[in-house]
Every structure is written in structure tokens, then in C-alpha cells.
Amino acid sequence: MPLDDLYQEIILDHYKKPRHPGRLEDAQVEVHHYNPVCGDELTVGLRLDGDQVAAVAVEGKGCSISQAAASVMTEQVTGRPLGEALDQAEAFRRLMHGEGEPDEELLGDGIAFKGVARYPVRVKCALLGWMAFKDAATRAVTDEEGRA
Amino acid sequence: MTTVSAPLDVAAVRGDFPILERRVNGHPLVYLDSAATSQKPAQVLGAMDAYYRRHNANVHRGVHTLAEEATHLFEEARGKVARFVGASERATVFTKNVSEAVNLVAYAWGLRNLRQGDEILVTEMEHHSNLVPWQLVAGMTGAKVRAVPVTGDYLLDLDALDGLLGERTRIVAVSAMSNVLGTVNPVAEIAERAHAAGALVLADAAQAVPHAGVRLDTLGVDFLGFTGHKALGPMGVGVLAAREELLESMEPFLGGGEMIRDVDIDRFTWNTIPWRFEAGTPNVAEAVGLGAAVDYLQGLGMDRVRAHEVDVTGYALKRLGEIDGLRIYGPSEVEHRGGMVSFTLGDIHPHDVAQVLDADGIAVRAGHHCAKPLLRRLGVQATTRASFYLYSTTEEVDALVAGLEKVRRFFA
Numbered sequence: 001m002p003l004d005d006l007y008q009e010i011i012l013d014h015y016k017k018p019r020h021p022g023r024l025e026d027a028q029v030e031v032h033h034y035n036p037v038c039g040d041e042l043t044v045g046l047r048l049d050g051d052q053v054a055a056v057a058v059e060g061k062g063c064s065i066s067q068a069a070a071s072v073m074t075e076q077v078t079g080r081p082l083g084e085a086l087d088q089a090e091a092f093r094r095l096m097h098g099e100g101e102p103d104e105e106l107l108g109d110g111i112a113f114k115g116v117a118r119y120p121v122r123v124k125c126a127l128l129g130w131m132a133f134k135d136a137a138t139r140a141v142t143d144e145e146g147r148a
Numbered sequence: 149m150t151t152v153s154a155p156l157d158v159a160a161v162r163g164d165f166p167i168l169e170r171r172v173n174g175h176p177l178v179y180l181d182s183a184a185t186s187q188k189p190a191q192v193l194g195a196m197d198a199y200y201r202r203h204n205a206n207v208h209r210g211v212h213t214l215a216e217e218a219t220h221l222f223e224e225a226r227g228k229v230a231r232f233v234g235a236s237e238r239a240t241v242f243t244k245n246v247s248e249a250v251n252l253v254a255y256a257w258g259l260r261n262l263r264q265g266d267e268i269l270v271t272e273m274e275h276h277s278n279l280v281p282w283q284l285v286a287g288m289t290g291a292k293v294r295a296v297p298v299t300g301d302y303l304l305d306l307d308a309l310d311g312l313l314g315e316r317t318r319i320v321a322v323s324a325m326s327n328v329l330g331t332v333n334p335v336a337e338i339a340e341r342a343h344a345a346g347a348l349v350l351a352d353a354a355q356a357v358p359h360a361g362v363r364l365d366t367l368g369v370d371f372l373g374f375t376g377h378k379a380l381g382p383m384g385v386g387v388l389a390a391r392e393e394l395l396e397s398m399e400p401f402l403g404g405g406e407m408i409r410d411v412d413i414d415r416f417t418w419n420t421i422p423w424r425f426e427a428g429t430p431n432v433a434e435a436v437g438l439g440a441a442v443d444y445l446q447g448l449g450m451d452r453v454r455a456h457e458v459d460v461t462g463y464a465l466k467r468l469g470e471i472d473g474l475r476i477y478g479p480s481e482v483e484h485r486g487g488m489v490s491f492t493l494g495d496i497h498p499h500d501v502a503q504v505l506d507a508d509g510i511a512v513r514a515g516h517h518c519a520k521p522l523l524r525r526l527g528v529q530a531t532t533r534a535s536f537y538l539y540s541t542t543e544e545v546d547a548l549v550a551g552l553e554k555v556r557r558f559f560a
Contacts, residue, residue, distance in 0.1 A: 002507075003503075003504060003507040003558075006503065007503075007504075007558070012558075012559070015559075016559075037515070038497065038499050038515070038529075038530065039515070039516060039529035039530045040497075040529075041529075061529070062497055062529070063497035063498075063499040063500050064496075064497065064500045064559065065499075065500075119503075121499075122499070122503070125499070
């Protein structure tokens with residue numbers, strides 16, 4: 001498989017210029033996720049506004065696949081209803097595991113990661129940002145329910 | 149009289165390794181991951197094949213011809229390995245790998261001898277296999293694990309060693325050659341100081357036996373572990389070589405077949421060494437393969453193997469040192485290191501480096517190399533490691549350098 005199929009231009013672009021980088025100042029929750037295989041690390045900050053994803057940011061270090069996938073995640077979910085963002089997360093998980101036909105509408109730039117599915121070691125890297133987002137969302141919702 | 153031996157005929161050596169004819173992703177394989185596992189010569193594959201085709205039977209059990217032959221081949225392999233590492237045959241135990249060899253010592257010696265407050269001295273550059281078994285028995289006995297620090301020059305801090313060696317130090321467990329830095333540690337000197345302080349010494353020689361031919365007797369250590377698959381042999385067979393009277397004093401580690409003399413429903417008596425420590429049917433074909441690997445290495449001469457690796461490693465240090473933004477972790481003097489170079493290339497993650505190199509058929513290791521405390525000490529998440537062996541060439545180093553230039557362009 002040619003290298004360009006794995007490292008598509010969109011991936012390299014997100015890796016070199018991550019969207020929504022850094023710590024979210026008024027984060028509702030912040031989670032830290034770690035991939036022991038690569039040593040990739042991400043801190044994902046999230047703020048919900050009702051059932052909308054108001055803001056999300058990622059501070060991380062690690063391989064290009066993990067950092068680019070997390071950047072795509074921030075772009076995909078920002079301003080979306082939480083339910084839709086979780087559908088996007090599921091669509092990306094299915095893409096990585098080669099389940100069914102890719103839903104390009106839900107995936108957005110995430111479709112560029114299609115080639116990663118053929119490198120099992122790198123799938124964990126690609127999923128790290130989305131796993132962190134789902135974790136943050138669950139905690140944010142639990143917090144809100146606790147307060148209600 | 150000293151004789152200067154002719155350099156290794158690398159082209160002839162390469163001809164013995166069938167896998168080196170492979171192409172990977174359309175390119176000739178450039179295998180630079182021998183520190184993870186070496187490739188195997190046809191002589192080793194042939195010995196194992198012949199064992200299964202002609203001699204296979206269980207060992208030490210039957211009286212029939214095949215059982216006699218299998219037992220003879222198995223014990224003959226033990227003899228070859230024992231002579232190779234300077235131990236007695238009786239004190240050369242076949243294990244599964246180095247991890248099992250260290251666990252054997254940690255449990256069979258450590259559990260019986262360590263007391264609350266005793267100290268196990270390791271080093272900051274140990275592989276997890278020479279750390280975790282000690283942490284396990286420390287947890288069970290109340291002993292403490294302490295570590296000799298690594299200096300800024302990537303060497304063991306021998307001044308700190310004297311301060312750390314005390315009357316509570318019961319054993320020093322040290323790598324003879326770091327699998328990350330390549331550092332060759334002065335184990336003989338460490339053993340002398342440790343013995344003076346009343347401690348035993350275990351050398352993790354997973355890298356040092358295959359690449360430098362170190363021995364139990366010349367290092368002057370009490371235990372030495374190495375594994376077959378890094379020394380041209382198959383996976384699944386390792387070795388614990390020990391000082392004979394010490395091994396003789398130790399009680400069994402794993403229980404089962406082979407390691408007993410007599411068994412009743414509620415008690416057993418144990419076998420003599422080395423079989424006391426070899427519970428169950430051993431990996432006979434693998435032991436035979438390791439014996440053939442030892443023959444192969446000794447046929448070439450470990451001094452020539454080492455000299456070749458020094459040449460290739462010296463060339464690699466020079467060429468890699470010329471790459472902008474490339475940082476090498478390990479001693480700069482080739483005499484102080486084994487045949488491997490760990491490095492980082494700018495901010496590019498080692499997994500990305502290894503992935504791009506793989507597209508050109510170049511196999512390197514990327515990650516924490518099972519030495520997380522060391523990487524934490526170095527302040528890096530991961531490194532890329534290129535490692536060499538008797539079949540490695542300077543042309544392969546050139547291919548690596550060209551590959552790394554491509555990596556840099558790719559992620560620029």
C-alpha cells in the first residue's frame with residue numbers, strides 16, 4: 001500500500017496545523033487519555049451548552065495519526081448537537097474497524113483516515129481523540145444531571 | 149601470541165539467512181531490528197527441521213531409540229551453550245526466555261532469602277524483564293528496589309554505585325548491554341564491588357551474549373540470563389547460567405514433570421540440577437536450534453562478529469550524526485556500545501519515522517523498548533532504534549539515512 005494512502009494530505013495538514021489546539025479555559029470537563037503502544041497523549045477540554053457542543057480543545061503530543069485525528073474530531077463536533085457528535089464518533093469507530101460502508105456525511109475529513117484501518121497498530125492512535133471526547137461528554141452529562 | 153583474524157565475509161554470512169532475500173513493499177528487506185530478534189541462518193532452521201523429521205521424542209523418559217537420540221541432542225545442546233557462556237552444564241538451565249530466567253532467580257532465590265528491609269539494586273537502564281520480577285518479590289518480601297542512576301553520558305554512575313551498595317543489598321541485577329542506549333556496562337567491575345559488599349550479581353545478557361559473547365566466568369557474576377532468539381536461535385528457548393553451588397542450594401521454581409525425583413500424593417523430592425528447574429517437557433527442538441546457533445557463532449568467532457558490529461555501528465553513528473535535527477541517545481564512543489543506535493528526528497514521532505521507513509522495506513523499532521523508566525529519565529516518550537548484527541552492512545546504513553531524509557521531507 002502506498003504511503004500516501006495512509007498519510008493523506010488532509011491528515012498531514014491537520015497534523016501540522018491542528019484546529020482548536022491547547023487548553024480550553026472555561027472547560028466544563030477535562031480528560032487525559034494515553035495510548036501505551038505509541039505513548040500518544042491527549043488532554044481534551046469540553047464545554048456543553050445545553051445539548052450542544054459549545055467548545056472543545058485538544059492539547060497533545062504523539063504521532064501524526066493521533067494528533068491529526070484529534071484535530072479532525074474538534075472540527076467535526078464543535079457547534080453540533082451532542083447526539084450527532086456521538087454518531088460521528090461511532091461512524092469513525094466503524095471506519096477504523098472496517099464495519100459497513102463509511103458514512104461520509106458524518107465523517108467529514110475523518111474519511112481521510114480510511115487507510116489507517118489497514119494498520120492495526122495505528123488504529124488505536126486514530127481512535128484516541130474520539131475516545132477522549134466520548135469520555136469527556138459522558139462526564140459532562142453526568143455532572144449536569146448531578147446538578148439538576 | 150595474538151593472531152589478527154580476517155574480517156567477517158558478510159556476503160557469505162548473508163547467504164546463510166534465507167529471509168534476507170525477501171522484498172518488503174517492493175524493496176529489498178533492510179532488517180535493522182536485530183536487538184528485538186535476530187534472523188536465523190539455514191543451519192539453525194536445518195537443525196530444527198532434522199530434529200522433528202528424524203529424532204523427535206520426549207526427553208529423559210523413554211528407553212526407545214528416538215527417546216535416546218532426542219535426549220542426547222537436547223543435552224548436547226546444553227553442553228554447547230554452557231561452554232559458550234562459561235558455565236558448567238549442571239548449572240545451565242533452559243528457560244523460555246530471559247524474563248523466565250530472571251523470574252526463576254527472583255522466586256527460587258529471592259523469596260527464600262530476601263527479608264523486610266533488604267535491598268535489590270537494579271539500574272535505571274534495565275529492560276522491564278529485569279525490573280518487574282524484582283518488584284514482584286519485593287512486594288512479597290518487604291524488600292526494596294533501588295536503582296543505580298544513568299549519567300548524562302549514558303553510562304552507569306559508578307560513583308553512586310558505592311553509595312547504594314550497603315549491608316542490606318542482597319543482589320545487584322544489571323544489564324550487560326542496554327537494549328536502548330547500547331551502553332556496554334562494566335559488569336565485571338560492578339560484580340567485584342557488589343561481592344565485596346556481600347551481594348550477589350545477576351547479569352541480563354540478552355544483548356551482550358549474542359553481540360559480545362560475554363561469559364559467566366569472565367564477568368564473575370552469580371547468574372547470567374540470555375535468550376536464544378536474539379542470538380540466531382529460535383524463539384521459545386532462553387538460558388539461565390549460574391554459579392553451580394549457588395544453583396545447587398536453591399529450591400524449585402516451577403513444579404511438574406522432570407523436576408522431581410519421587411512424588412507421593414502429598415509430597416515430593418526434587419531432582420538434581422539443572423533439571424530441578426526445568427518443569428515439564430522442554431522446548432527440545434528450540435534447544436537444538438540454539439545449539440546450532442552457538443556452533444554458527446563460534447564457527448565465525450565472536451571477536452569477528454563484535455569487530456564487524458563495531459565497524460557498522462561506527463559508520464552509522466557518523467552518518468546519522470550528519471542528519472539535521474537527529475539526536476542520538478547513547479555513548480558516543482563506539483567501544484562503549486553495542487550494535488544499536490537509538491535516536492529521535494526533530495519532533496517527528498518514532499512511529500511515523502518507522503512507518504515511512506517501512507514503506508521502503510526498512511525495519512526499525514519504534515517505541516519505549518520495554519524500558520519505560522529509562523525513557524522517562526531521558527525525557528522522551530519513544531525513540532527509533534536501528535540495530536545491527538553480523539549480517540548488517542554499511543549499505544543498509546546508507547539506505548536508512550536516505551529513508552530518514554525522506555521522512556524529514558514528508559513531515560516538513
